[in-house]
Amino acid sequence: MQKTSKTAPSTPASLTHEPSTTEHLKQKAHATAQAMLNESLFYFSGAAVLLSLREELGIYENDPDFAVFCAVVHEAYELGFDGPPEQWSKHARHVQQEQLRSSIDWAKEISLNQCQALMQRYS
Numbered sequence: 001m002q003k004t005s006k007t008a009p010s011t012p013a014s015l016t017h018e019p020s021t022t023e024h025l026k027q028k029a030h031a032t033a034q035a036m037l038n039e040s041l042f043y044f045s046g047a048a049v050l051l052s053l054r055e056e057l058g059i060y061e062n063d064p065d066f067a068v069f070c071a072v073v074h075e076a077y078e079l080g081f082d083g084p085p086e087q088w089s090k091h092a093r094h095v096q097q098e099q100l101r102s103s104i105d106w107a108k109e110i111s112l113n114q115c116q117a118l119m120q121r122y123s
Contacts, residue, residue, distance in 0.1 A: 072111055
C-alpha cells in the first residue's frame with residue numbers, strides 16, 4: 001500500500017485577508033488620517049481613500065469612525081469633484097476658492113475626531 005501525505009486543502013488567497021495585507025491596510029488608514037490632519041493630503045481625497053479602505057478591511061458602513069467620511073465625499077461630489085480621488089487636488093484649482101475653503105473647513109469640523117480616532121485605532 002502506498003503512503004499518501006494528507007495536507008489540509010489550502011484556501012485561495014482571494015478568499016482570505018493575509019495578515020500582512022490587513023496590517024498594510026490598517027497602516028494605510030493610519031497614514032491617510034494623519035496626512036489629512038497635517039494637510040499633506042488633500043482632505044477630500046483622503047476621505048475617499050478612507051472609505052475605500054473601510055470596504056477593503058470589511059468594516060461595516062455605519063462604523064462611527066468611518067461613516068462621517070460619506071458626507072465629506074458627498075460634499076466633494078457636490079463641488080464637482082469626480083474621477084480618481086488622486087486627481088482631486090488638481091481639480092481644486094478650478095473650484096471657487098472661498099467655497100472650497102468653506103467646504104474643507106466644514107469637512108474638518110465634522111470629521112476631525114474621526115481622523116484622530118482612526119490614527120489611534122490603527123497605531
